[in-house]
Amino acid sequence: MNPGAPAFADLHLHLGRTGDGRPVKVTASGAMDLSRVLETARGIKGLDLVAVVDAAAPGVRRDIDFLVDRGEMAPLAGGGYLTSGGLGFIPAVEVEVGAGSGGSAHLILYLPDRTSLEAVSRWLAVRVANPHLSTQRVRSDPAELAAVAAAEGGFAVVAHLFTPYKGLLGRPGAPSPAALAGDSYLPAVELGLSADSELADRLPELASLSFLSNSDAHSLGTVAREYMALELEELSLHELRLALDGPGGSQGRRIRANYGLDPRLGKYHRTWCQHCARTAGESPPILECPLCGNPEPVVGVLDRVMERSGSAPVRPPAGRPPYVHQVPLADLPGIGPATRRVLLEAFGTEMAVLHRAEEADLAGVVGEDRANLIARARRGELCIRPGGGGHYGRVVKNPCRPA
């Protein structure tokens, strides 16, 4: 690591299959095996640190052993691994648990090494239906899972906190994640694609927690659609834990900035009525369909947060890092695969294109119109039709008309 430079981290990546072709996460792309995910993260996206959340599957553990045996990856004393290309790799396990009032929540357990992974896998094996697959429903509860992670030298965080079906706060009356924080539970939550820090800070109950922005990538293209710039001394689990310890981190390690989608691009931002096939455009919170009266629409993250917060003003706690919106190249209309290839060849990584390249330099490579589109995306000037009910939001061409 270069002294003073932040480490760019995406801590929620899935694998579609093992190196020998067995399925891992059934909804993830078959192109995603461990080696290719690590190569994409480093070479194409420009990340420094990743966590793969399907690492408990036996085939993935074998893939880790294989990379270590071949000298392509080495364990770090502080937990985690470093690849020969300089990428930090944290093995992790995403699980689903029941979390009060009939709902469920996804948790991610970040773990230090193969031994801890083995122990957690054994513990999970008798509590899930199929230990070969990922994100299985575990017969347990959040506190017990966090204790298991801590006993193995790791820690747990709540994943995509607000997602309607699988996020802890995706339902009315859900318990606060801060209430879970304790000896074994790190004060950190992942916001998910449909929320950003400004939205989450409407809830004072989250003020003691750090906010993770991760991609939850199920395809190579979506790796790093959300990530964090971290201040760490080393790309290890121990350092990561310090950085995520509350909004301002701990011992000088911290999140310097979150980078994520404009929350309107997320697929659960607004309420969606399954009968009318319509995303609400009315002012939030919308808890029933304004057209047909459907009392059980898929309530959007914005709507759920506004329901929970009332009209309380946003009060970010001291140390809360800035949240920078980004629109992935693949989401920009008129920037197709060929243009993306040209941009990557010229500027190295997607991160460099999205955040660092000068507009004039972009124009020299892909022309003024496309360069201007990237620049307007950076400045938050694009027109976005919000997502809802599992449908992603979209950048729409001018003129900008409300949905």
Ligand SMILES: [Zn+2]
């Ligand atoms: Zn996931």
Ligand SMILES: [Zn+2]
């Ligand atoms: Zn309706």
